[in-house]
Amino acid sequence: MEEIKKNDDKILSAQNVHTTFRTHGKSVKAVRGVSFYAGYQEILAVVGESGSGKSVLMKSILGLMPENAEVTADQILFMDKNILEMTPEQQRKMRGKEIAMVFQDPMTALNPLRTIGFHLTEVLKRHRGMDKRTARKEAIAVLEQVGISSPEKRLDQYPHEFSGGMRQRVLIAMALCCRPKLLIADEPTTALDVTIQAQILELLKKLQDETGMSIILITHDLGVVASLSRRIMVMYGGLLMEEGLTEEIFYSPKHPYTRALLQAIPKPQAGDRKRLEPIPGMAPSLIDPPDGCPFAERCKFACEQCEKGIPKYRVYSDTQRAMCIFSAEELDARERKVD
Missing domain, CATH: 3.40.50.300 (P-loop containing nucleotide triphosphate hydrolases)
Known part of the structure; x- marks a missing residue:
């Protein structure tokens, strides 16, 4: 590449x-x-x-x-x-x-047997070396930062007492504890x-x-x-x-x-009542990925050459590139033919 x-x-x-x-x-x-x-x-x-x-x-x-x-x-x-x-x-x-990571699915990412305060203070004690009292004070501040009201009370509650959106805020707060x-x-x-x-x-x-x-x-x-x-x-x-x-x-x-x-x-704001176009087919198996462009089987512009090898990148600007054998102009022309 x-x-x-x-x-x-x-x-x-x-x-x-x-x-x-x-x-x-x-x-x-x-x-x-x-x-x-x-x-x-x-x-x-x-x-x-x-x-x-x-x-x-x-x-x-x-x-x-x-x-x-x-x-x-x-x-x-x-x-x-x-x-x-x-x-x-x-x-x-x-x-x-x-580097901190917020994992998907806030409903299962927190330990249901531990309080919200435990989740936060454990991170602060391990990565920033805080004692229990300082970590609790910092945890309250971080919960406030992510928009959770009554943070002192919330620290002693368990994940099941939080909604999905509140749990996601807790996960973000955990990530922010170490100021990544x-x-x-x-x-x-x-x-x-x-x-x-x-x-x-x-x-x-x-x-x-x-x-x-x-x-x-x-x-x-x-x-x-x-x-x-x-x-x-x-x-x-x-x-x-x-x-x-x-x-x-x-x-x-x-x-x-x-x-x-x-x-x-x-x-909905377009107002032209144009039908949505679902992408046909399924993503390819990565156990035996295709030799060519992985999207070729589902692509309405694909040709025989697309299946022979992974295309090189076409560079359109200092910030934009695309992995396709066709230029944007060629795709536009093929789009008009398909329509």
């Missing part, structure tokens, strides 16, 4: 990441050579259907994979420190303290209703503005990131299909998969 451009403003950069699971005598190639970066004080969105490799890529960066996973990369840099050269102990100290430089939010709005989703996203943006931390937001919903992210990475079949500024992705998408995702988003 081609390397991404050198940039002094990167807080995290990775080159040629591969992640393979060995299970039942078979190999699942979940991530197949992805290069990307996240900038200082920016919100980067990673989007794609379930199974595209988004969460696996980020967990691979953090070393949070199970024993049957094999992770390789040419280089993974966090604030100019090579994660691949760190000892397991150094990686553990980095996780939580400098980078926050990875994995599907932070999953299983939440639309109103609560908006509140959680607004909270993330507010916290990013206040603290200056970088955020990587993993989601399968492009509509979620429209007003939040600065840049977007689109993944499919373990590969990075397209990346660019949010405006470029929404108003000038270059890859057929990105276009298909956008066409499947309801647009």
Whole structure:
């Protein structure tokens, strides 16, 4: 894979990441050579259907994979420190303290037998060396920061006494306890209703503005990131299909998969009563991934050449590139023929 451009403003950069699971005598190639970066004080969105490799890529960066996973990369840099050269102990100290992750599904991510206060103070005592009293005081402040009322009372309650949105705020508070430089939010709005989703996203943006931390937001919903992210990475079949500024992705998408995702988003404000276009078929199996473009089987523009090998990236600007054999102009022409 081609390397991404050198940039002094990167807080995290990775080159040629591969992640393979060995299970039942078979190999699942979940991530197949992805290069990307996240900038200082920016919100980067990673989007794609379930199974595209988004969460696996980020967990691979953090070393949070199970024993049957094999992770390789040419280089993974966090604030100019090579994660691949760190000892397991150094990686553990980095996780939580400098890079924090909010895991998906707030309904099951907290230990039901422990109070909210235990979850927060344990992080503070372990990573910031606080005593019990200081940790409790800091935990109250962090709960206030994420918008939870009566934090003193809430510390002594259990997860089942919190709604889904409140639990998600607790998970974000746990991540913020160590004042990380980078926050990875994995599907932070999953299983939440639309109103609560908006509140959680607004909270993330507010916290990013206040603290200056970088955020990587993993989601399968492009509509979620429209007003939040600065840049977007689109993944499919373990590969990075397209990346660019949010405006470029929404108003000038270059890859057929990105276009298909956008066409499947309801647009009630448009007023043209245009029917949604679902993406036909299923995502390819990554036990035996196709030799060519993984989206070719579902792509209405695909030709025989698409199946012969993984396409090289077409670079459209300093910020936008797409993995497709067709240029944007050629896709537009084919779109007119299909219509």
